[in-house]
Amino acid sequence: MKSVLPVLTVVAAILAFWLAAVVPMNMHLVADQAQRDGLEVSPETPVARQEVSGVGLAFRNPHLIPLTYDFVRPRLPAPQQVAGEMYDTIIDKKITSKRSLVYHGWVTLAPTLLGFAIGTGLGILLAVGIVYSRVMDRSVMPWAIVSQTIPILALAPMVIVVLGSMGIQGLFPKSLIAAYLSFFPVVVGMVKGLRAPDAMQLDLLRTYNASKAQGFWSLRLPASVPYLFASLKIGIAASLIGTIVAELPTGARAGFGARMLVGDQYGQPLVSWAALFAAALTAAALVGLFGLIERITLKRMGMQAA
Amino acid sequence: MTMNSVISAQNLDLTFQTNDGPIHALKDVNLEINQGDFVSFIGPSGCGKTTFLRVMADLEQPTGGTVTVNGVSPAEARKARAYGYVFQAAGLYPWRTIGGNIRLPLEIMGISKAEQTKRVSRVLELVDLAGFERKFPWQLSGGMQQRASIARALSFDADILLMDEPFGALDEIVRDHLNEQLLKLWARTEKTIAFVTHSIPEAVYLSTKIVVMSPRPGRITDVIESPLPKERPLDIRDTPEFLEIAHRVREGLRAGHLDE
Numbered sequence: 001m002k003s004v005l006p007v008l009t010v011v012a013a014i015l016a017f018w019l020a021a022v023v024p025m026n027m028h029l030v031a032d033q034a035q036r037d038g039l040e041v042s043p044e045t046p047v048a049r050q051e052v053s054g055v056g057l058a059f060r061n062p063h064l065i066p067l068t069y070d071f072v073r074p075r076l077p078a079p080q081q082v083a084g085e086m087y088d089t090i091i092d093k094k095i096t097s098k099r100s101l102v103y104h105g106w107v108t109l110a111p112t113l114l115g116f117a118i119g120t121g122l123g124i125l126l127a128v129g130i131v132y133s134r135v136m137d138r139s140v141m142p143w144a145i146v147s148q149t150i151p152i153l154a155l156a157p158m159v160i161v162v163l164g165s166m167g168i169q170g171l172f173p174k175s176l177i178a179a180y181l182s183f184f185p186v187v188v189g190m191v192k193g194l195r196a197p198d199a200m201q202l203d204l205l206r207t208y209n210a211s212k213a214q215g216f217w218s219l220r221l222p223a224s225v226p227y228l229f230a231s232l233k234i235g236i237a238a239s240l241i242g243t244i245v246a247e248l249p250t251g252a253r254a255g256f257g258a259r260m261l262v263g264d265q266y267g268q269p270l271v272s273w274a275a276l277f278a279a280a281l282t283a284a285a286l287v288g289l290f291g292l293i294e295r296i297t298l299k300r301m302g303m304q305a306a
Numbered sequence: 307m308t309m310n311s312v313i314s315a316q317n318l319d320l321t322f323q324t325n326d327g328p329i330h331a332l333k334d335v336n337l338e339i340n341q342g343d344f345v346s347f348i349g350p351s352g353c354g355k356t357t358f359l360r361v362m363a364d365l366e367q368p369t370g371g372t373v374t375v376n377g378v379s380p381a382e383a384r385k386a387r388a389y390g391y392v393f394q395a396a397g398l399y400p401w402r403t404i405g406g407n408i409r410l411p412l413e414i415m416g417i418s419k420a421e422q423t424k425r426v427s428r429v430l431e432l433v434d435l436a437g438f439e440r441k442f443p444w445q446l447s448g449g450m451q452q453r454a455s456i457a458r459a460l461s462f463d464a465d466i467l468l469m470d471e472p473f474g475a476l477d478e479i480v481r482d483h484l485n486e487q488l489l490k491l492w493a494r495t496e497k498t499i500a501f502v503t504h505s506i507p508e509a510v511y512l513s514t515k516i517v518v519m520s521p522r523p524g525r526i527t528d529v530i531e532s533p534l535p536k537e538r539p540l541d542i543r544d545t546p547e548f549l550e551i552a553h554r555v556r557e558g559l560r561a562g563h564l565d566e
Contacts, residue, residue, distance in 0.1 A: 205414070206365060209385050209414075218410060218413070218414065
């Protein structure tokens with residue numbers, strides 16, 4: 001409960017900044033529209049208005065300020081507009097509707113989870129290989145690091161297009177991008193975790209004449225669990241981002257990424273913003289879920305959560 | 307080598323190659339440890355006492371000379387699980403209960419579940435921790451954790467116990483208590499114990515044989531056979547016999563320093 005107040009403070013600060021920004025961001029559009037509707041606007045010509053900043057325009061036309069919070073196609077929508085759009089598309093719309101964010105959410109979530117599972121599995125396997133094999137330690141780790149320096153925005157369309165030309169479409173290509181982003185934190189965390197046991201603990205097993213497999217299952221693997229969870233929380237968020245990026249440039253018709261693009265292309269900023277916030281909330285929920293599993297697991301293992 | 311010699315070292319040498327040049331950790335070490343002995347190794351840091359213990363345990367490889375444990379090489383003795391090793395820190399697995407930690411070597415050695423349960427309760431009894439089986443390490447004090455680690459070393463019934471400053475990190479009151487308990491345990495189990503320490507009273511109180519060592523190069527400067535009886539209450543430490551041995555140990559340590 002102690003963390004609630006600081007979090008709320010930050011949220012309030014962001015909201016205040018947002019609310020303040022809505023006025024200057026939308027002022028020019030609102031002034032143009034108001035003039036067309038026959039309202040008094042100063043300065044009178046659009047060209048003259050371009051010379052004035054959004055803040056300046058607001059000072060000269062205070063009666064237009066309320067309109068900036070309720071504009072149909074705003075440059076920056078007001079918070080309550082985004083909330084309204086989200087309520088409309090998450091709760092009011094049927095899940096089967098093409099406008100339902102729940103439907104689009106699932107389209108994004110499914111490849112996210114599949115990609116995350118692939119990435120985590122691959123990450124753990126690579127980490128085990130790196131810890132137990134000198135050759136893999138030298139050869140795999142540099143490539144894993146290089147893989148993360150390639151801009152995913154450049155790589156994702158290539159992968160999707162290549163796979164598409166081979167007839168592979170839908171869930172799997174997106175999962176591949178999600179896995180590509182999520183395996184790395186798992187590799188780094190698990191390598192650190194599997195190497196966490198100190199020399200004394202390894203010596204102890206040596207005095208028992210324990211095999212390598214016994215050392216792995218009884219010492220290295222349990223010791224790595226706290227590290228694994230830290231990685232999983234980063235990995236699941238990265239997976240979601242990977243999936244959304246994979247949906248952006250390829251003409252996907254469904255998913256959060258597709259909604260963001262549609263809103264942008266068809267002048268419906270509310271659709272973009274609602275998808276953006278829904279994606280953020282989904283990521284927060286996933287990270288929170290893994291945080292919960294972490295606490296339960298570590299408690300059952302007799303270790304306090306970090 | 308006598309009939310009942312358990313550990314025997316002849317002309318033992320060990321040099322570590324480090325970035326700052328070679329370090330002569332052990333030089334020409336000769337020692338016999340007989341069955342049922344309680345042998346303490348005492349000396350300042352860098353005298354090679356821990357290294358010597360680790361050589362017996364096959365955790366370090368000597369660069370010269372020979373060591374036998376139970377008549378075979380340390381490596382073979384380790385594979386035969388001939389000794390239990392107690393480290394400076396308890397090193398219990400935080401994710402295992404006290405019982406689970408003691409069960410660890412038994413699981414690794416493939417001992418049956420029923421036998422594991424029997425042995426765990428028996429060794430917990432031995433170190434006076436009955437009733438703590440289901441507790442996690444963090445719920446125990448440092449002294450209790452170290453006792454649990456001794457129980458872990460006892461659980462698979464090796465005849466030899468190698469102890470590397472097991473009570474070094476504990477305060478003196480706890481240490482006195484554990485020393486007393488260790489002597490009782492030694493009397494009951496009739497194990498051969500090799501015990502590294504840098505406390506003179508601890509070495510004299512516990513041992514049948516005190517090995518005084520000195521550094522650069524690590525070597526044995528004196529071996530004292532204790533005339534004290536096997537039965538030793540804590541107040542034996544105020545007797546003239548006790549103080550005389552302590553004095554001889556101190557002299558041995560000082561002589562080692564004067565050599566430099």
